[in-house]
Amino acid sequence: MFKHIRFFFRRYMVLIMLSIxxxxxxxLYLGYAVAVHPVTGNLKESPGAIIEKVSGGLLKSESGTPELSEEGKTLLAESGAWAILIDNAASNIIWSDHAPPEIPSHFTPTDIAGFSRYYLKDYPVFTWENPNGLLVLGFPKDSYMRLGDKYYSIPVLQKTITQALPLMLALNLLVIMVIYIISGTLMMRPVKNIVAGLEALSRDRPVKLKEKGAFSELFASINQTSAILSEKNEALKKKDSARANWIAGVSHDIRTPLSIILGYAEGLKTRDDTETRQAGETISHQTLRIRSLVNDLNLASKLEYEMQPLCLESIDVMECLRQVISDTLNNGLPEQYTIDFVYSDGCGGCLVKGDDRLFERALVNLIQNSIRHNPDGCDILVKLEKRGEKLELLISDNGIGAGPEKLKQIRNATHYIQNEQENAVQNHGLGLFIVKKVVGVMAEKITFESQKNKYFSVKMVLPVLLTAQEKDANLPREE
Structure with a gap:
C-alpha cells in the first residue's frame, strides 16, 4: 500500500518539477524574443543600413578630401546621427559631420578595437570599412543600447519592458494557476474519495469506492473495512433485538409470580398479628418495587434499542404536572418530603409535542428519584416558567445530590447508569436514563446540575406548539 502512495507522491512531484x-x-523564450529582435525606435532603417548608405555617399572631392553626398547628409540629419572617418594609416580623423566636441582627433588601435564593439565616449557607435578609412556612425547618448552586434532604442525598450512586464507576470500567474488546478485536481480527487469514505464509515454508512489509481489498495482496504463493519453492525442489531425481546419476555413472565406474591402479601397485611402484618407490608412494598424496576427495565430496553413506539401528540404540560403531583400526594407521601409546585403566568394551557404517557412516566421518575435517593427526606421543587415561545421546567431537590464524577456520568450516559459500589443505593440509574430518552425526543434542551449534599436538579426546555385556546380556536365549528 505504501509503495503505491509513494509512487503517487513521486508522480505528483515530477509533475510539479516539469511545470517549473x-x-x-x-x-526564457519571452526574454529571447526581445533579445533577438533589435528595437530601432524612430529609425526608419537599421543602423547597419544607414552606415552602409552613408559610406556609399562618402566620396573624395576634386580637392582630394572626403565629401558626403546630399543624400547621406539628409540621412544623418533624419537619424539624428553623427559620423567621422578615421584614416587607416595614422588613425586620425580626416572627415566628420556633427561630431561631438569630446570626440578625440586621434585614436590608438586599442581605442578602435574598444569602440568597434561597444561605445565611444558613452556614445553608441557603429563602424563600417570605407575605401578612405574606417567610418564611424554615432548616435546621441542614452538613445540606443548596444549588446554585441544587437542594438536597442532605450526609450522604446523601457516602454516595451514596462508594458511587457505586467503581461509576463500575468502570464506567469496564469500558468501557475493552471498548474495548481491540474495538480490539485490530480491530488485532491483520490483524497476526496478517501475523506468521503472515512466520513461515511464514521456515520455508519456503507462505502463502495472504485478500486483504481495509485490508491487502489487503500480504497480496497476502506471497502473491506466497510463490509466488516456492516456485518458486525448487522450482528449487533440482531443481538440487541434478541436481548430486548428476552428482557420483554422475562418482564412479561415475571408479572404472574409477582402478582401471586403481592396477593399473599395483601392477605398477610389483614392478619391480626402485628409482626405478620408488618411482614406483609414489607413484602408488598418490595414486590411493588420489583415490579416497578422490571417495568423500568423493559421500557429502558425498548427505548435504548428504539423499539418503543412513540405516540406524539399535543401535551398540556401544566395539566400533566398537576396530575403527577396529585397522584404522588394521594399515594401517601411520607411526612419527611414536601413538594412545592410553582409556575409563572401564561403557563396554563401551553401545549408541547410529545408522548403523553411516556412524558408522565418521566415526570414520575424525576420526582421518585428525589424521594428514593433521599431516605432522610428533602424538599422537592417543581417550577414551570414560560419564556417567549418556550417552557422551562425545573425539578429539583435539596437532598444528598451527586458528586462531580457521578454528575458527569449522568450527563454523558447513553445507557443504564450502574453504581459500581456493592450494596449501594443505585442513584439515578434507570429512572434518569428513561427521562433522558423520553424528554430528549420532545425537549430542545435538557441539563443536569448537582452539588454533593446540597441539591440535584433537572432542567428541560420545551418548545411551545400553541396554547389550548389557540388549539380550540383552530377546531372546526359544529353546525
Missing amino acids: VVLFILN
Missing part, C-alpha cells in the same frame, strides 16, 4: 521547467522555458 515549462515556466522557466516560457520566460
Whole structure:
C-alpha cells in the first residue's frame, strides 16, 4: 500500500518539477524574443543600413578630401546621427559631420578595437570599412543600447519592458494557476474519495469506492473495512433485538409470580398479628418495587434499542404536572418530603409535542428519584416558567445530590447508569436514563446540575406548539 502512495507522491512531484521547467522555458523564450529582435525606435532603417548608405555617399572631392553626398547628409540629419572617418594609416580623423566636441582627433588601435564593439565616449557607435578609412556612425547618448552586434532604442525598450512586464507576470500567474488546478485536481480527487469514505464509515454508512489509481489498495482496504463493519453492525442489531425481546419476555413472565406474591402479601397485611402484618407490608412494598424496576427495565430496553413506539401528540404540560403531583400526594407521601409546585403566568394551557404517557412516566421518575435517593427526606421543587415561545421546567431537590464524577456520568450516559459500589443505593440509574430518552425526543434542551449534599436538579426546555385556546380556536365549528 505504501509503495503505491509513494509512487503517487513521486508522480505528483515530477509533475510539479516539469511545470517549473515549462515556466522557466516560457520566460526564457519571452526574454529571447526581445533579445533577438533589435528595437530601432524612430529609425526608419537599421543602423547597419544607414552606415552602409552613408559610406556609399562618402566620396573624395576634386580637392582630394572626403565629401558626403546630399543624400547621406539628409540621412544623418533624419537619424539624428553623427559620423567621422578615421584614416587607416595614422588613425586620425580626416572627415566628420556633427561630431561631438569630446570626440578625440586621434585614436590608438586599442581605442578602435574598444569602440568597434561597444561605445565611444558613452556614445553608441557603429563602424563600417570605407575605401578612405574606417567610418564611424554615432548616435546621441542614452538613445540606443548596444549588446554585441544587437542594438536597442532605450526609450522604446523601457516602454516595451514596462508594458511587457505586467503581461509576463500575468502570464506567469496564469500558468501557475493552471498548474495548481491540474495538480490539485490530480491530488485532491483520490483524497476526496478517501475523506468521503472515512466520513461515511464514521456515520455508519456503507462505502463502495472504485478500486483504481495509485490508491487502489487503500480504497480496497476502506471497502473491506466497510463490509466488516456492516456485518458486525448487522450482528449487533440482531443481538440487541434478541436481548430486548428476552428482557420483554422475562418482564412479561415475571408479572404472574409477582402478582401471586403481592396477593399473599395483601392477605398477610389483614392478619391480626402485628409482626405478620408488618411482614406483609414489607413484602408488598418490595414486590411493588420489583415490579416497578422490571417495568423500568423493559421500557429502558425498548427505548435504548428504539423499539418503543412513540405516540406524539399535543401535551398540556401544566395539566400533566398537576396530575403527577396529585397522584404522588394521594399515594401517601411520607411526612419527611414536601413538594412545592410553582409556575409563572401564561403557563396554563401551553401545549408541547410529545408522548403523553411516556412524558408522565418521566415526570414520575424525576420526582421518585428525589424521594428514593433521599431516605432522610428533602424538599422537592417543581417550577414551570414560560419564556417567549418556550417552557422551562425545573425539578429539583435539596437532598444528598451527586458528586462531580457521578454528575458527569449522568450527563454523558447513553445507557443504564450502574453504581459500581456493592450494596449501594443505585442513584439515578434507570429512572434518569428513561427521562433522558423520553424528554430528549420532545425537549430542545435538557441539563443536569448537582452539588454533593446540597441539591440535584433537572432542567428541560420545551418548545411551545400553541396554547389550548389557540388549539380550540383552530377546531372546526359544529353546525
